[in-house]
Amino acid sequence: MHDYPLNAAAPTSIAVSVRDVVRHFGRFAALRGITADFAAGKLYVLLGENGAGKSTLLRIIAGLLAPTRGMVSVLGTSNIREVAPRFGYMGHAPLLYDEMSAMENLEYFAALYGVTSRERCAEAIRTVGLDPGLDRRVGQYSQGMRQRISLARAIVHSPELLFLDEPFSNVDLRSARQMTGLLAGMRDHGTTVFVVTHQAALMEPVADECVVLDAGRMVAREKGIPARLLTPYPAQEHADAEARR
Amino acid sequence: MTPAPGVWTITRRSLAKDLRLEWRSKDAINSMLFFALLVVVIFSFGFDPTAEESRRIAGGLLWVAILFATVVALNQTWTRELRNQALDAYRLSPAPPQALFLSKTLGNFLFVAILELLMAPLFVVFYNLRPVGPLWQLLVVAVLSTWALVVNGTFFAALSIRTRSREIMLPLILFPISIPALLAMVDATTSILTGESSPAFWIRLLAVYDLVFTTVCLVLFESVLNAE
Secondary structure: OOOOOOOOOOOOOEEEEEEEEEEEEOOEEEEEEEEEEEEOOOEEEEEOOOOOOHHHHHHHHHOOOOOOEEEEEEOOEOOHHHHHHHEEEEOOOOOOOOOOEHHHHHHHHHHHOOOOOHHHHHHHHHHOOOOOOOOOEHHHOOHHHHHHHHHHHHHOOOOOEEEEEOOOOOOOHHHHHHHHHHHHHHHHOOOEEEEEOOOHHHHOOOOOEEEEEEOOEEEEEEEOOOHHHOOOOOHHHHHHHHHHO | OOOOOOHHHHHHHHHHHHHHHHHHHOHHHHHHHHHHHHHHHHHHHHOOOOHHHHHHHHHHHHHHHHHHHHHHHHHHHHHHHHHHHHHHHHHHOOOOHHHHHHHHHHHHHHHHHHHHHHHHHHHHHHHOOOOOOOHHHHHHHHHHHHHHHHHHHHHHHHHOOOOOOHHHHHHHHHHHHHHHHHHHHHHHHHHHHHOOOOOHHHHHHHHHHHHHHHHHHHHHHHHHHHOO
16 A cells, blocks of 8 residues: 545534434335435444444435435535545445456546546555556456446546445455555545445544444444454344334 | 546546447447348338338338447447446546436437448348438438437437336337437338429427437436436
8 A cells, every 4th residue: 555645625523423324125125214414534434234224324425316305415415416525335246347457447537537647547556555557458457456446437536435345355354454544544534435345443543433234224323332342242233223224 | 536527528537438338238239230231131021022122111211220229229228337336436537417418318319320330231231222312411311310219219318317217117108209300200211212292391300309409318318317
């Protein structure tokens, strides 16, 4: 890992605001009324079991999904398309083209944001600890390398706001720690970072706040990541959550 | 913050990306060629026309073969955007949705044009064709007809992208809406091949069809792209 992109834009006090956000998939309620404000320049970790609604919340904030009910405001506006150049998103899937190299992918996606500098793309690839000169197609990369290129894609335009959905899945421990260091560095330079993960321990040294979701509801919000959340949920809590569902 | 990119800049970039992907995978062009070749060969075995009959039916056979082959390519167009959810990366960006539509349409136009260039000599050989009318008119008909097929096809392929049986859905939506264009392209081609009547009316109809559907597709594409 090398340098991280500098964020020159001045942070607004509230980066993301969600009000009574509900999302249904058919008859299944993935989110059941989430209300929260997230201040700019902090690193938030979203925790919860599978199906708790973490990814759905992130996709709604990023504008990939519309809420069934409720209001979302990002960087001061509810028109998320208006602020699209100011945030980056990394999803479960890498959002890359397998038949192109990392550099070709980044050049294309950077161009969508008006970034045409080849050096900026190379810098983003170096930032995630990979070699921009690597000529192999992304389809031939390991899963962990694809995750890192996906992160490079999300930060290539130096966003003020970064949404990461399971960024450490299939990434080895050393690389994952480098990625958390990078995210902390970006936060220190003013970027607001949201990370959805099951690996709370990895984020514990750098997280400002954690938000715990359970069955579509926000059940806790705390400074840092408390020790009790670093281990898997106790069996009784898990059973309770299942029963509530 | 970098200024938002313009439609033509992104269209050019996306078109270059699609051509690069197709050059490397050959997904669309191979399946189109194979399919069109099969249709031509099977039709040639199915009929044994005289030169005069050939001129009368060749327009229909040619455009039906190209229409079917185009559907094969159109299905590929969006499939590669769904792999790894690359389309989401585009939706998240400030790039104009119309640029994506234009680049896909232009890309498909190129693929189908290449197919036509390769298939035309085969048609001439298999059906013993020689146009009686002016050849340049055939070129105009080919350009307008190809655009009519791909502009609607690209749009409806995007519309059916999230349906489970999109390979079936696309022809079900596309074929009925292409009937006026198909009628015009077949009649215009037959007019030129036989020299019996002027293709001017059909060419004008094709031009209007292209203009109307290009405008409608461009206007509606953003809703289609962001539909869940």
